[in-house]
Amino acid sequence: MPSVCLYFQVHQPLRIKKYRVFDIGHDSDYFNEAGENNLNNKRILRKVAEKSYLPANAVLLELLRAFPLFKLSFSFSGMVLAQIQKEAPDVLRSFQMLTNTGRVEVLSETSHHSLAFLYSQEEFRSQVRLHDELIRHLFHQIPRVFRNTELIYNNELAHVVEDLGFLGILAEGADHVLGWRSPTFLHRAKDTTRIKVMLKHYRLSDDIAFRFSSKSWSEYPLTAEKFARWISAHNGNGHVINLFMDYETFGEHQWADTGIFDFLRAFPREVLKHPDNDFVTPSEAIARYPAVGELDIPHFVSWADVERDLSAWRGNPLQHDALAKLYAMEPAVLATRDLALIEDWRRLQASDHFYYMCTKWFADGDVHKYFNPYGSPYEAFIAFMNVINDLQLRVGRANRTGTEALLTLPSYSHS
Amino acid sequence: MRVLMFGWEFPPFNSGGLGVACLGLTKALAQEGVEVLFVLPRKLPVSSSSMRFLFADQEAKVTVKNLDLLLTPYITSHGYEEARRRHGSSLYGTGLFAEVHRYARLAEEIARREDFDVIHAHDWLSFGAGLAAKEVSGKPLVVHVHATEFDRTGGNTINQYVYEKEREGLHAADRVVTVSTFTKQMVVDHYGVNPTKISVIHNAVEHDERRCAPSGFLALKNEGTKIVLFVGRLTLQKGPDYFLRAAKRVLTYDRSILFLMAGAGDMERQIMEEAAYLGIADRVLFLGFLRDEELGEVYRSADLFVMPSVSEPFGITPLEALSYGTPVLISKQAGVGEVLPHALKVDFWDIEEMANQILAALSYPVLREVLIDEGKRDAARCSWQDSARSVITLYQHLLGPSY
Numbered sequence: 132m133p134s135v136c137l138y139f140q141v142h143q144p145l146r147i148k149k150y151r152v153f154d155i156g157h158d159s160d161y162f163n164e165a166g167e168n169n170l171n172n173k174r175i176l177r178k179v180a181e182k183s184y185l186p187a188n189a190v191l192l193e194l195l196r197a198f199p200l201f202k203l204s205f206s207f208s209g210m211v212l213a214q215i216q217k218e219a220p221d222v223l224r225s226f227q228m229l230t231n232t233g234r235v236e237v238l239s240e241t242s243h244h245s246l247a248f249l250y251s252q253e254e255f256r257s258q259v260r261l262h263d264e265l266i267r268h269l270f271h272q273i274p275r276v277f278r279n280t281e282l283i284y285n286n287e288l289a290h291v292v293e294d295l296g297f298l299g300i301l302a303e304g305a306d307h308v309l310g311w312r313s314p315t316f317l318h319r320a321k322d323t324t325r326i327k328v329m330l331k332h333y334r335l336s337d338d339i340a341f342r343f344s345s346k347s348w349s350e351y352p353l354t355a356e357k358f359a360r361w362i363s364a365h366n367g368n369g370h371v372i373n374l375f376m377d378y379e380t381f382g383e384h385q386w387a388d389t390g391i392f393d394f395l396r397a398f399p400r401e402v403l404k405h406p407d408n409d410f411v412t413p414s415e416a417i418a419r420y421p422a423v424g425e426l427d428i429p430h431f432v433s434w435a436d437v438e439r440d441l442s443a444w445r446g447n448p449l450q451h452d453a454l455a456k457l458y459a460m461e462p463a464v465l466a467t468r469d470l471a472l473i474e475d476w477r478r479l480q481a482s483d484h485f486y487y488m489c490t491k492w493f494a495d496g497d498v499h500k501y502f503n504p505y506g507s508p509y510e511a512f513i514a515f516m517n518v519i520n521d522l523q524l525r526v527g528r529a530n531r532t533g534t535e536a537l538l539t540l541p542s543y544s545h546s
Numbered sequence: 547m548r549v550l551m552f553g554w555e556f557p558p559f560n561s562g563g564l565g566v567a568c569l570g571l572t573k574a575l576a577q578e579g580v581e582v583l584f585v586l587p588r589k590l591p592v593s594s595s596s597m598r599f600l601f602a603d604q605e606a607k608v609t610v611k612n613l614d615l616l617l618t619p620y621i622t623s624h625g626y627e628e629a630r631r632r633h634g635s636s637l638y639g640t641g642l643f644a645e646v647h648r649y650a651r652l653a654e655e656i657a658r659r660e661d662f663d664v665i666h667a668h669d670w671l672s673f674g675a676g677l678a679a680k681e682v683s684g685k686p687l688v689v690h691v692h693a694t695e696f697d698r699t700g701g702n703t704i705n706q707y708v709y710e711k712e713r714e715g716l717h718a719a720d721r722v723v724t725v726s727t728f729t730k731q732m733v734v735d736h737y738g739v740n741p742t743k744i745s746v747i748h749n750a751v752e753h754d755e756r757r758c759a760p761s762g763f764l765a766l767k768n769e770g771t772k773i774v775l776f777v778g779r780l781t782l783q784k785g786p787d788y789f790l791r792a793a794k795r796v797l798t799y800d801r802s803i804l805f806l807m808a809g810a811g812d813m814e815r816q817i818m819e820e821a822a823y824l825g826i827a828d829r830v831l832f833l834g835f836l837r838d839e840e841l842g843e844v845y846r847s848a849d850l851f852v853m854p855s856v857s858e859p860f861g862i863t864p865l866e867a868l869s870y871g872t873p874v875l876i877s878k879q880a881g882v883g884e885v886l887p888h889a890l891k892v893d894f895w896d897i898e899e900m901a902n903q904i905l906a907a908l909s910y911p912v913l914r915e916v917l918i919d920e921g922k923r924d925a926a927r928c929s930w931q932d933s934a935r936s937v938i939t940l941y942q943h944l945l946g947p948s949y
Contacts, residue, residue: 513906
């Protein structure tokens with residue numbers, strides 16, 4: 132009876148333009164690259180929308196209409212939603228058409244796709260609140276299930292997220308994280324009472340996300356029929372198959388000419404051919420299935436790289452330094468009460484900025500290089516630190532002006 | 547296996563990286579058991595004691611054959627005529643090209659007398675000699691490209707004769723070695739050589755102990771003065787003018803930074819005048835041509851080493867800087883970048899970005915720290931032993947399995 136739970140991550144960061152030392156103090160538009168390059172956020176959003184979001188949404192809408200049992204879930208970063216609202220209202224509408232079917236659940240996350248949980252509980256909670264408000268505003272849903280940036284997870288996070296009122300949380304289900312446990316069952320996080328953990332079935336998820344077009348893969352080409360057979364094979368030894376992946380898998384990571392959209396189009400029909408199979412949203416899975424055991428994950432895990440740890444964002448001194456400087460600014464930034472300034476500070480929290488500084492795989496030129504719009508991790512670090520310096524100037528100026536304004540207030544009480 | 551190698555002057559008589567590369571490769575080949583008959587064009591007989599010093603471990607393997615020629619690496623027609631006037635001897639050719647021709651005739655004689663399996667010639671000045679030796683002996687010829695006429699001139703005033711000589715050597719050779727993929731592409735694009743005939747074998751650096759005397763610059767650095775260093779011939783190819791312009795841009799932002807330029811060359815006067823013209827003569831110091839301990843101390847004193855070359859087939863100096871623990875910023879037009887994934891890189895013409903990266907490297911201590919750690923690791927992976935093994939494999943490929 133395995134249920135299939137689909138969750139697609141929709142995220143586009145705001146990449147920092149080539150921001151030079153000389154720009155500090157003169158230019159506070161950090162994200163407005165306009166050239167024909169991969170730091171131009173508008174250009175990338177448009178490209179991804181055309182190649183992935185719009186065609187994939189069209190396929191999903193068609194499927195939701197054709198198969199009453201078909202369901203799925205999305206998690207959007209606040210950053211992609213803000214960009215779509217501003218630059219691509221057609222894309223927003225097409226997502227809303229999906230959620231309006233009532234069979235598409237929207238999850239919660241941090242508004243700025245941040246690593247805030249690792250640095251500031253206060254900021255983490257603020258961002259979750261902000262994000263849930265935005266989801267309610269755009270999709271008329273109150274999220275009940277949480278997924279942290281890049282599926283970063285540990286016991287403590289589950290505890291905090293339960294405290295925030297969520298019923299479920301998503302996590303990576305790689306072998307070395309799970310040990311003997313199966314990702315096809317729900318689990319109870321250690322020291323929690325109610326919240327259930329849903330684990331990514333990484334092998335089946337990665338078959339689509341990473342291996343789909345790999346000609347050297349023994350299972351190439353992957354058909355929906357074959358994939359549905361693998362799912363049905365779990366019959367009797369699992370409750371739910373969690374297929375978690377980036378939404379850009381469809382059309383952007385796997386281009387249309389790989390046949391990925393045909394695969395998607397055929398997928399529900401093939402899964403539903405087996406009478407015991409069905410689709411669930413995360414909330415439904417949590418309501419329907421019990422937690423079979425306790426999951427004790429004291430150390431952080433994530434869905435990144437082979438290590439599935441934090442090393443993609445916190446693996447070298449550049450990343451540590453940049454993150455430490457950014458979060459050290461929190462009290463001063465919030466004290467300005469300047470919304471534009473606070474928003475800029477939050478945009479700098481997107482995990483992507485630190486991912487671009489990763490030197491781990493740099494020499495081997497693999498996936499990090501593919502996703503890095505900068506020439507090198509060093510260029511990413513330099514642009515980021517220059518921006519931090521400008522932000523510090525602005526914060527200093529704003530707080531000084533604020534204090535001066537207070538000090539120079541005419542004291543009416545004496546008159 | 548015995549190699550007839552047409553090479554160039556070794557340190558301390560070299561004037562640039564070609565001599566360093568010839569020495570590094572020859573030593574490593576000898577260590578791998580290859581016998582090298584090293585033909586060295588030289589005005590004066592080389593003292594056998596200095597050769598014993600250079601090849602202390604492999605004396606039996608390396609025989610140096612001195613030829614009385616007025617050729618030196620990087621020589622131009624004009625430079626040759628000056629040298630010939632200085633030496634005032636009718637022995638030498640009437641012009642550079644006549645001298646190159648004379649070299650080929652002398653090489654023929656050597657090739658007739660000596661016994662060897664393969665010929666290896668470094669850069670165009672010796673291609674003619676290599677070809678002559680090949681014709682006489684019928685042995686396979688390997689030509690090794692350390693620089694092309696396009697690198698030396700920045701692609702502007704290509705000397706047609708030099709180009710023809712390079713092209714002739716590259717096409718007649720049985721195998722071509724380039725010091726980088728960057729140069730391989732150059733040889734394919736500009737000389738029409740079949741890429742399958744070309745092997746890329748990177749240069750390296752000797753990883754012996756780094757000696758350097760305590761220096762005034764080191765004292766300055768310890769007092770907090772930030773030092774940015776250029777080491778190279780002051781000639782168009784090395785981009786000293788771009789270094790100056792970046793210095794100017796940096797100094798508008800922070801006047802306390804000190805720029806050092808070590809090297810001599812045809813642009814020396816022009817560069818000094820330009821420094822004065824830009825109003826930065828007080829922050830740019832010209833150190834002249836340095837070597838050994840003197841060079842070591844400036845490498846070690848620098849906070850950042852910059853190689854802004856316009857076209858650099860390889861570029862050993864960044865590896866040297868890293869071996870002294872100094873991080874490097876190199877132009878994207880340099881082959882050494884292929885072995886230094888963790889260096890700062892910039893287009894040589896992008897002054898604004900060069901200045902930005904210089905200031906970032908000096909301002910963000912953690913950036914320097916990572917560049918040093920990762921850069922040293924990259925540099926340590928470059929070994930002459932590995933390069934020599936690649937060369938030997940190439941020889942074996944030419945000579946057949948019995949070698």
